[in-house]
Amino acid sequence: MNEQQVGALRFHIDFSQPLYEQILDQVRSSIAKGEIGLGEKMPSVRELAQELRMNPNTVMRAYMELERDGLTEKRRGQGTFVTSSAERVKTFRTDLAARYIESFMAQMESLGMTWEDIEDYVRRRSRAEEGGPTS
Amino acid sequence: MNEQQVGALRFHIDFSQPLYEQILDQVRSSIAKGEIGLGEKMPSVRELAQELRMNPNTVMRAYMELERDGLTEKRRGQGTFVTSSAERVKTFRTDLAARYIESFMAQMESLGMTWEDIEDYVRRRSRAEEGGPTS
DNA sequence: TAAGTGTATTATATCACTTAGTACACTTAA
DNA sequence: TTAAGTGTACTAAGTGATATAATACACTTA
The missing domain is CATH 1.10.287 (Helix Hairpins)
Incomplete structure (x- = not known):
């Protein structure tokens, strides 16, 4: 219920927490469990925002945290990718x-x-x- | 550090959480551990607010929750007391x-x-x- | 009567969160 | 070169939770 698949990622968003935190937690989980593989491409900020019906700024805030965690790498003009380092x-x-x-x-x-x-x-x-x- | 004793209750307040939640959690803890006894009188709303240097409304919000938990009972004109029911x-x-x-x-x-x-x-x-x- | 209780109300201020819109630099492919 | 798709940066605005301030009322006790 309220589940949403975006590429290799699954999301279930509600109103119990800040939106950017839910994205953050759920992407962290997907990476930790290997549901999205090492080096794999993440949805773009704009695409994910559209799919989840949020503002791109909100998604970007989550993506910034993911990079600070060292879980993702951003390549200008190409997109955001899961780290290749197991x-x-x-x-x-x-x-x-x-x-x-x-x-x-x-x-x-x-x-x-x-x-x-x-x-x-x-x-x-x-x-x-x-x-x-x-x- | 930053510890504060008010009657039978101990508090350590910081800025990591809403003030009323910290009061709530710490009073719950004191009651659960028996640091304040059954039927014992709690600090009055005004007294605790003064001791913790907060607004009485903020303390009252915590006290309201404690009563909803069934952990305290209020007696008009007398004060707030820990429940007598173990x-x-x-x-x-x-x-x-x-x-x-x-x-x-x-x-x-x-x-x-x-x-x-x-x-x-x-x-x-x-x-x-x-x-x-x-x- | 006075002081101390809990309770209620209104107003105000601040901050986190979110949305909206726009713009720019970079990469890739047509 | 151009167009489309990336991440990034900025300003503006709105909303809700949190907190403070000030005041007032009903109740209980001494």
């Missing part, structure tokens, strides 16, 4: 994951939850999903 | 933790990280903290 993608993925984990652990600690509590929850969670949604 | 606090704590976990798991899945990856990271993390910060 190493760079791997590093980015593990670094971002680490940041997510640290932030999450701080949240849980603020509720007085221990790592054991979390493990218990996840165990019960996966047990409840047996034969559950086939995603 | 059950309510417990339910809130586990529900919020569940929401944090689900959101976190979705984040990690978007990076193609599995539960095993997370366990590995946390194990290495706690090993690295041996004899580390005594909090």
